[in-house]
Structures are given as structure tokens and as C-alpha cells.
Amino acid sequence: AVLLAIGLFRWRLFNIVPLAHDLVVSQLADGVIIADAGGRLADLNVAATAILGIERNGNIGRPVPEVLAGYQTLVAALENTEGTSETSRGEMALTRGNKTRYFSVTSSPVVKRHKETLGRTVVLHDVTVRVRLMEQVRELAETDDLTGLVNRRHFFELAENELERARRYGTPACLALLDLDHFKLVNDTFGHQTGDTVLREVAACCRFALRRPDVVGRIGGEEFAVLLPETDLDEARLVCERLCESVASLTVTPRILDRPI
Numbered sequence: 541a542v543l544l545a546i547g548l549f550r551w552r553l554f555n556i557v558p559l560a561h562d563l564v565v566s567q568l569a570d571g572v573i574i575a576d577a578g579g580r581l582a583d584l585n586v587a588a589t590a591i592l593g594i595e596r597n598g599n600i601g602r603p604v605p606e607v608l609a610g611y612q613t614l615v616a617a618l619e620n621t622e623g624t625s626e627t628s629r630g631e632m633a634l635t636r637g638n639k640t641r642y643f644s645v646t647s648s649p650v651v652k653r654h655k656e657t658l659g660r661t662v663v664l665h666d667v668t669v670r671v672r673l674m675e676q677v678r679e680l681a682e683t684d685d686l687t688g689l690v691n692r693r694h695f696f697e698l699a700e701n702e703l704e705r706a707r708r709y710g711t712p713a714c715l716a717l718l719d720l721d722h723f724k725l726v727n728d729t730f731g732h733q734t735g736d737t738v739l740r741e742v743a744a745c746c747r748f749a750l751r752r753p754d755v756v757g758r759i760g761g762e763e764f765a766v767l768l769p770e771t772d773l774d775e776a777r778l779v780c781e782r783l784c785e786s787v788a789s790l791t792v793t794p795r796i797l798d799r800p801i
Contacts, residue, residue: 571643571664574650575604575618577657591634591643591664617647617662631667642671684758686736687743695757699767706769714776716766718746718783723762734792741792749786750779 571588575581580601589596592611599607608614613632627648634641643664650658682694690698699715706713720742727735739762746756746764755767766783768776 570666571662573608573614573618573662573664574659575661576659579604579619581607582659588664591641593636613645614662617645618660631671641666641668643667687740687758689743689746689764690755690757692757692759695755695759695765695767698755698757699765702767702769711770712772714768714771714773716768716776716780716783718764718766718787720762738792741790742787745786745790746783749783754779 568585568587571591572583572585573581573588574583581599581604583600584592584594584596592608592614594607604618605615608618611632613630617628617630627646629647630645632643632645634643644667646663646665648661648663650661652658682690684691702713703715705711720738723735723738726738739758742764743756743758746766750756750766753769755769757765757767759765766780768779771779
């Protein structure tokens with residue numbers, strides 16, 4: 541897409557071969573935006589209008605910052621100033637309603653043989669699937685698959701960062717450790733499937749009882765840890781007492797039994 545846009549714009553083939561523009565550039569799945577050396581919008585294809593939600597008619601020839609006022613990443617990519625003679629790459633996120641899509645942004649100069657700059661072209665390529673997959677991989681690497689809490693490794697990373705921040709700025713922070721009593725008895729009596737149910741219910745109880753900034757993680761079999769940012773010892777004690785009361789009042793009913801434990 542970049543090479544086609546550069547080639548057509550560089551040798552001014554839009555005027556000579558309009559059919560190539562209509563059948564190739566206009567129908568590309570990637571969005572293509574072209575600005576001239578004066579920073580005015582020279583062209584954009586059908587995909588770009590759909591991605592950005594702007595019309596082609598009436599915008600050609602207008603300054604890029606006006607046409608793309610809501611897309612500062614694209615405005616910067618299309619700026620034609622000294623020091624921008626190289627191809628640059630980045631990413632941007634576009635949100636419409638409740639849906640967010642991610643695009644790679646490739647910006648390239650359009651130059652003559654004598655290094656005269658004619659403008660710049662930007663190609664938008666949808667990378668939403670790749671970004672979603674990366675988010676899923678990251679989530680799997682940071683989450684305990686049984687309880688949905690942060691796992692041991694990620695919890696200690698968060699705790700180390702928070703404690704370092706507390707030392708730097710002189711703010712309080714507390715760390716609490718929780719261990720379920722008699723959990724082995726639950727596994728031996730009702731089976732490991734029931735034990736897993738107990739762990740999941742306790743995890744949900746902890747999330748509900750704690751405040752939004754607090755972080756709870758599973759660091760062992762039946763061991764949990766809670767990070768309390770910007771919390772002094774007296775406040776942490778109250779939080780832990782409330783958490784213990786919530787867990788103590790929790791009732792779990794195994795599927796294989798009619799009575800709770």
C-alpha cells in the first residue's frame with residue numbers, strides 16, 4: 541500500500557491513470573492518506589474515510605490539522621517539516637461507542653529523484669486481532685488461572701513497584717498475607733474439586749471486600765496476599781478485619797453435597 545501510494549503520487553499518475561487510482565488505491569483494505577508539501581490533504585481512499593469517519597469530498601485541499609483535528613497521531617505523521625524524511629511507524633487506537641480498534645501507522649515521504657519533497661503518505665493497517673492476542677497472552681502470564689487473581693510473579697512485581705514508589709514519595713503502604721485454615725481437611729473430605737470451588741469463592745469475596753486501588757493475589761495453594769497502597773497500619777488493620785469477617789461468613793455448597801461447609 542505504501543509503495544503504491546508513493547508511486548502514484550510521486551509520478552503524478554493520479555492525473556494520467558485515474559483507473560489505477562480507482563481500482564487499486566481506492567479499493568485497498570488499508571487506509572491511505574496523502575498530504576502535499578504544504579500540509580494540505582491531497583487524497584484519501586475509501587478505507588480511510590470509513591476508518592476515520594470523514595468524507596473525501598469537501599476536504600481535499602484543506603489543511604491536514606483541520607481535517608484530522610481529532611487524530612493528532614495522524615496529523616503528526618503527515619507533517620512535512622525538516623527532519624521528517626524517513627519512514628516512521630507507530631500505532632493508534634480508535635474508539636467508537638464501546639468498540640476499540642487498533643491500527644499500525646506507517647508514514648513515508650514522497651520525494652522526487654532530486655530529493656524534493658512532494659508530501660507524505662500514511663497507511664493505516666488494522667492490527668486489532670494482533671493486539672487482542674497480545675493482551676490475552678499478557679493476561680494469561682499475569683493471572684492465576686483458577687481464581688482469576690493476579691498470580692504470584694505478577695503480584696510481587698506490583699508490590700515491588702508500589703513499595704519503591706512509597707519509599708520515594710514517603711507515602712504509606714501495607715502488605716497483608718492470608719492463609720486459609722484447615723484447607724487440607726476440605727480437600728481430604730470433599731475432594732480437590734470442592735477445594736478449587738472454595739478458593740474461587742474466597743477470591744471473589746476478597747475482590748468484593750477490598751477497595752479499588754488494593755491488589756489481591758494468590759501466591760500459593762491456599763495462600764493469598766493483599767497490597768494496600770497509600771494505607772497506614774491502622775487503616776490496614778481495619779481493612780484486614782473487614783476482609784476476615786467477609787471470608788468467615790462465606791458459605792460454600794459443594795455440588796456433590798446438599799449441606800454447606
